[in-house]
Amino acid sequence: MNRRELLTGAAAAALAPAQPRRKRIACLSSTYHVRSHSDNFITRFLEGYWIHESYHPPPYEVASLWMDQQHPADIGHRLAKAYGVQSAKSIADALTLNTGKLAVDAVVLICEHGNYPHNEKQQQLYPRYEFFEQVVKVFKDSGRSCPVFTDKHLSYDWTKAKQMYDWSHELKFPLMAGSSVPVTFRRPEYDPPLGSEMESALSVGGGWVADGGIFHILEALQSFVERRKGGETGVRSVQMLKDAEVWKAGQQGLWNRELLDAALARRQKVRSDKRPEDMKAALGLVEYRDGFRGAVLALNEVSEYLVAVKPKGKSPEATLCYTPIENSNNFSMLVHGITRMIDTGKPPYGVERTLLVSGALASLMDSGYQKGKRLETPHLKVAYKAPAKSWYAPGVGS
Numbered sequence: 056m057n058r059r060e061l062l063t064g065a066a067a068a069a070l071a072p073a074q075p076r077r078k079r080i081a082c083l084s085s086t087y088h089v090r091s092h093s094d095n096f097i098t099r100f101l102e103g104y105w106i107h108e109s110y111h112p113p114p115y116e117v118a119s120l121w122m123d124q125q126h127p128a129d130i131g132h133r134l135a136k137a138y139g140v141q142s143a144k145s146i147a148d149a150l151t152l153n154t155g156k157l158a159v160d161a162v163v164l165i166c167e168h169g170n171y172p173h174n175e176k177q178q179q180l181y182p183r184y185e186f187f188e189q190v191v192k193v194f195k196d197s198g199r200s201c202p203v204f205t206d207k208h209l210s211y212d213w214t215k216a217k218q219m220y221d222w223s224h225e226l227k228f229p230l231m232a233g234s235s236v237p238v239t240f241r242r243p244e245y246d247p248p249l250g251s252e253m254e255s256a257l258s259v260g261g262g263w264v265a266d267g268g269i270f271h272i273l274e275a276l277q278s279f280v281e282r283r284k285g286g287e288t289g290v291r292s293v294q295m296l297k298d299a300e301v302w303k304a305g306q307q308g309l310w311n312r313e314l315l316d317a318a319l320a321r322r323q324k325v326r327s328d329k330r331p332e333d334m335k336a337a338l339g340l341v342e343y344r345d346g347f348r349g350a351v352l353a354l355n356e357v358s359e360y361l362v363a364v365k366p367k368g369k370s371p372e373a374t375l376c377y378t379p380i381e382n383s384n385n386f387s388m389l390v391h392g393i394t395r396m397i398d399t400g401k402p403p404y405g406v407e408r409t410l411l412v413s414g415a416l417a418s419l420m421d422s423g424y425q426k427g428k429r430l431e432t433p434h435l436k437v438a439y440k441a442p443a444k445s446w447y448a449p450g451v452g453s
Contacts, residue, residue, distance in 0.1 A: 078160040078397060079118035081149040082140075083186055085169040086124040087131030092167035092206055093122075094130065095235075095386040100163065101138050104387040107240070107450030111387075114394045118159055121149040123186075124169045146189040157197035161397045162190055164205040167267075174211075176424040177265040178417075183207075184215035191222050200228035202400065204393045207234060208270050208413040211420075213434065216413040220406065231393060231402035232409040236271045236360045236376045237278035237445075238392060239385035240452030242321070245374040246282075246445045252367035253283045255348050257314035259362075262355025264337045266420050271360060272351040273339065273419070274412045275376055279362050280349050281408060281441040288344040290415050290435040295423035301338040301352070309340055310350040317371035318361035327356040339419045340429075344436065377452050388448035403446035407439035 080100065087093040097120070103112045120135045121143040135142045143149035152158040166183045173179050183205055194200040203223070209216035209232055223230035247253070256279055260272035281287045296304055305312045315331060327334070335355040342348055363373035378385040396402040414435045422430050 077116045079116045079158070080161045080163055080397070081119045081143075081159040082117055082121070083146055083149060083162065083164045083166070083190075084120065084122045084131060085166040085171070085181065086126045086129075087122055087134075088126040088128045088168070089130060090383065091126070093165045095383050096163060096165050096206065096390060098134065099387065099390045101134060101140075104390055105382075105384060105453065106387045106391060106448050107452060111391065115161070115397070118152060119143045119149040121146055123166075123182075126169075146186060147193050150190065150193045151197075157193055157199055157201065159201065161202045162204070163393065164190065164203065167206050173265070176420040178211040178420050179265060179267060180211060184210045184212070184219060187219050187222075191226065194226050194228065200226045202229040202231070202397050204231045204396065206232070207267070208232070208274075208416055209409060210413060211266055211417060213414045213417045216410060216417075220410045223406070229396050229400050229402060230406045231396050232406055233389070233404075234271045234274040235385040235389045236275045236378065238388040238447045240377040240448045240450060242323070242375045242377050242451055244449070245372055246447070247279060247364060247366070247372075249282050249441060249443055250284050251282055253280065253347065254365040254367050255311050255314065255350075256280045256362070256364045257310060257318060257350045257352060258360070259315065259318045259352045259354060259357060260360050261357050262335055262337070262353050264353050266416055269337075269339060269351065269353060269419060270412065270416050272353060273341075273416055274409065275360050275362055276341070276349050276351055277408055277412050278404075278445060279364055280343075280347065281439070282445070283347060285345055286440045287407070287411070287438055289437045290341055290411065290432050291344045292342045292429055292431050293415055293418045293422055294340040294427060294429040295419045296338045296340070296427045297423070298336055300427060301336040302332050304338060304340065310338065310348070310352075311365060314363040314365060314371050314373075315352065317373040318363040319357075321361050321373050321375040322357070322359055323375060323377075324358055326358055329356055337423070341415060379452055382453065384453060385448075388446070392446055404442055405439050407437055411435060411437040
């Protein structure tokens with residue numbers, strides 16, 4: 056290359072439009088090991104992810120990683136070093152990148168797994184609220200905010216969950232939360248039309264009866280029943296029953312056994328030939344403010360998430376919310392939804408879904424602790440409208 060060509064090339068480069076800076080995200084983790092939720096989310100932001108046959112490359116720069124606890128089989132520090140991610144000493148450092156003010160474009164908060172206590176109600180006391188509160192402090196100190204995703208239910212405590220939601224409105228930042236189960240692959244791809252007339256609905260899952268397990272079953276239910284005619288109006292009461300009381304409630308018409316049969320017919324991993332009545336069971340009854348009734352059922356011999364809906368005047372329709380254990384790709388569509396929120400400022404479904412489920416879940420655990428007492432929930436007046444089409448992964452999954 057001669058001098059004229061070199062100068063011409065340099066001038067062209069100077070006139071070329073600057074490439075836009077990649078958005079930067081701060082990742083906050085309770086603990087980070089293989090197959091932890093931190094791995095399921097944050098590693099996808101580092102390495103990309105698959106949804107059915109489509110690969111999505113890493114959408115953003117993971118600028119920082121903060122971890123509350125280090126697991127004996129920690130991979131967080133190794134991945135941070137491999138990808139040039141700043142290991143932050145505090146939540147504030149992760150968000151400010153040591154500049155003293157907010158320096159990232161989004162926050163991904165994964166507080167699941169780790170050594171945190173349980174209470175007498177079988178709730179694990181994850182400090183999601185406490186971590187979130189520190190994020191909000193940075194927003195307030197900086198005079199600006201950014202989108203936030205927080206994994207699973209907002210908090211085990213309704214007051215804390217509602218405060219997290221209220222902060223997002225006060226400071227006007229997009230907030231997204233929830234389970235991977237409602238947004239994973241559906242076999243078959245069943246999505247009731249918005250405004251459907253429904254008689255009742257039931258979701259089924261495994262026998263993990265602590266609040267973390269019931270949450271997945273409950274939010275799966277909510278992702279279908281929120282599409283009923285009139286939209287979501289909130290929850291009037293809940294009740295948690297166990298074992299023999301479960302089947303007695305069915306005989307009393309408090310939930311529809313026909314829906315259970317329809318749901319179980321969609322199983323692909325049948326672990327036992329036992330009748331449901333011979334399985335260890337826990338039932339959550341949910342009565343909505345508009346009179347609609349739903350139920351969640353945990354059966355210890357079931358290892359999948361299933362949902363059945365009874366449309367008005369028709370036979371039940373059911374689907375399997377497929378969670379592939381071989382690659383955890385049930386998380387990919389949730390990660391994809393987070394990218395939509397970060398890019399557009401709007402989550403693909405309202406955080407009100409997870410707010411309502413957080414409150415209903417807390418009351419269900421109270422009911423179980425009070426030996427199946429039916430509890431009124433006047434505080435759960437959470438009304439919202441579902442999206443025109445539900446957000447879930449296309450295809451059968453892998």
